[in-house]
Amino acid sequence: MNQEVKPSLEVCFSPALLHLYDTRDKIVVIIDIFRATSTITAALHNGAKCVIPVASVAECIAYGETLPNSITAGERDGKVAPGLQYGNSPLEYPTEFIKDKTLVLTTTNGTRLLHMVEGAAQILIGSFLNLTAISDYLLAQNKSVLLGCSSWKDRYNLEDSLFAGAVAERLNESFTINCDSARSARHLYRSSGGANFIEFLKDSSHYNRLSAFGLENDMIYCTTPDRHPVVPYLNGKEIIV
């Protein structure tokens, strides 16, 4: 008798907890809903050639000077960082602007987590914008998965966990979940009702912070499921689809 061995699903709530997880040979999904992974997903679906995630503004500028047809982007404290051209909003990258360009992007939380992951079989970019595409892809691979929340300066945040819960809910039947973070994320997702995520997130630290910068429309966009059904993945230094 063949007993089916299911792959495992775990959730990591903060880069400061990543060392507790074995990422080797797993598929790791980077989650930074507000807004790095949402922006990356949108830009790639809208035709960007690739996205190069970098840690610092200086590195971003250096790439921009050497790469043809590239644009540099990134924010610090809700504003375009000095020396860069664009910000970290998915609304800034419609097809007519971003098509065939290389987007060099620096962000505080998402980029950092992405560069911390070691030995993974694959590193993917997850957001509500590609929720079903990512979930379906993971279901098809039969490989263990770690959903990695970028958090906010290492602090647990609600929106990344909510998305992790949305994925865990979809993967539950086909994966072994023996991880309280994943269980908690599923409870959170079910608390949200599974729809109108932005309403649920209005009582969250990041909503408070970004709405003070007037970025409500960004957050509505970032919590709209399946607007950009692609599966971005890291290939060397580039994120492509």
Added chain:
Amino acid sequence: MNQEVKPSLEVCFSPALLHLYDTRDKIVVIIDIFRATSTITAALHNGAKCVIPVASVAECIAYGETLPNSITAGERDGKVAPGLQYGNSPLEYPTEFIKDKTLVLTTTNGTRLLHMVEGAAQILIGSFLNLTAISDYLLAQNKSVLLGCSSWKDRYNLEDSLFAGAVAERLNESFTINCDSARSARHLYRSSGGANFIEFLKDSSHYNRLSAFGLENDMIYCTTPDRHPVVPYLNGKEIIV
């Protein structure tokens, strides 16, 4: 016009995240539901003179040799640790046994967090067994609070978060909560229905681990609210009520 300034309430999900919080001049509540803080609460309510939490088995033995009328206790991997007399179960410490004795206790997670906290105004011991007593005490102090989950080897766990959510739910009106961990804990608590906690926790890592050691009755005991209405606090090296 007097505008009331409410104290803040935050939740820390793991000792590995404690450095993100400023504990100075706050009341810090140590939470280790399965089972350190439950056992401490039970033993003190049952008349123990004090509890001395220590990090290692060797330290526990050394204290036991010098302190009159003391007993040494602690487990490693669900069994009484070699060299110690008793385990880490609240059921082991009824009044007829523990009254007027000093309990020297070593545990893996709870003790560690307790010793990591710096500069707090007060360090309290929280568990379902003293849920209402702790909540009422915190409501009366008008001081900012950090609820510290001991977790499991730094990994987020469901039972400590559930208890943090139960406290946060009771304190919500009187405290400012701008902490996504606290919001998440409240969502979790509300998911549980606020009763029959053990049923809710049957799908958790710790329940799986401890039930494999036959400790279901311990866990039922540890999730029974208000059995031991005391407020244990750290006084030097001793926990007293």
